[in-house]
Amino acid sequence: MARATATTATLPDHPGMPAPMPWHTAAWTAAVASGVPSILVHGAPGIGERRFALAMAACWLCEAPSGHSPRPCLECPGCKLIEAGNHPDLRVVEPAAMTVDAEDVDADGNGDEDIVEDKDKGKGKSKAAPSQLIVIGQLRPLNELAQISSHRGGARVVVIHPADAMNVAASNALLKMLEEPPAGMRFLLVAHRLQRVSATVRSRCMRVPLPMPTLAQAVPWLQAQGVEDAANALALAGGSPQVALDNAxxxxxxxxxxxxxxxxxxxxxxxxxxxxxxxxxxxxxxxxxxxxxxxxxxxxxxxxxxxxxxxxxxxxxxxxxxxxxxxxxxxxxxxxxxxxxxxxxxxxxxxxxxxxxxxxxxxxx
Ligand SMILES: [Zn+2]
Structure with missing residues (x-):
């Protein structure tokens, strides 16, 4: 695929298309320019780290000609698929607790905890809350993705969020792929606690630290999203604008x-x-x-x-x-x-x- 060229971080806000935050500009420019197959984005939770990774995935999957700016272009078939939320060459791997619907946990709505099937063990008898971890069973489908060719003829992109939630077996499975990346596959790892990502996984990725925004950056951004009393909302969220926005x-x-x-x-x-x-x-x-x-x-x-x-x-x-x-x-x-x-x-x-x-x-x- 064409190597992505550096573009501005001030991408237009567009429904369905993730864009990096204003305080991501330097990190975005460095990551786009690198052209490496595996990137490890890390920073405090709620400063837009997931959004950064998804925007980078969109950048990698954009089908605009090399050198086109901005990237993602919002016009090409790849960008349209991202906007629709069903690009066939993108996989986002997250803990079950982040993706499970409320009705899966309490299907009858009676307030009792219901049985949540533990797909990794193939049982289904334990009364367990949905896992906060990324388990090996979630990594296995990536091997199948590696076997098939890209649907759109470009990259296949895997986002792992958060990478520090991988258990040991999942981390080892990922390491194998990072050591010998299947042709055309690219990886975006998002971590909040870098030391919890195995040293070998870390060593295989370009590290991109994301800064905390300053008050002067975060408050106007929150106000632009319609959050009232943005400064207090930001304090309550521990300085994380995405958390403040979610809380609103x-x-x-x-x-x-x-x-x-x-x-x-x-x-x-x-x-x-x-x-x-x-x-x-x-x-x-x-x-x-x-x-x-x-x-x-x-x-x-x-x-x-x-x-x-x-x-x-x-x-x-x-x-x-x-x-x-x-x-x-x-x-x-x-x-x-x-x-x-x-x-x-x-x-x-x-x-x-x-x-x-x-x-x-x-x-x-
Ligand atoms: Zn595009």
Missing amino acids: DPVRAALSRAWLRCVTEGSATALSAARETKEIGAPQVLSWLVQWTHDLARVKAGAAPRFHPLQATTLQRLASSMTLRAVTRLHRTLLQRQRWIRHPLNAQLTLEALWLDYFQGMGGR
């Missing part, structure tokens, strides 16, 4: 308010909080609890909250009845929980355990 979705905003009621209202119990936050899911609930207790510790130590500036008074009220030691202990307990939260466990029990940690910790002296 009305359904998600309602879930976020339900979560906030659970942490601030004295009447909530672990059981009621687990029920209230079931739709949010344990990994997100834990992530928010970690940020919340981080702010509790900051307020207790006399600093301003980092993630929840609007809840400063509530944080002060809660922190005033606790010792600094109890706050720190609670925050550490929740941080430790993050080590196993990616493993598929019973979703409801996991949520109840998290909330039990929180309420027991809040009562600590």
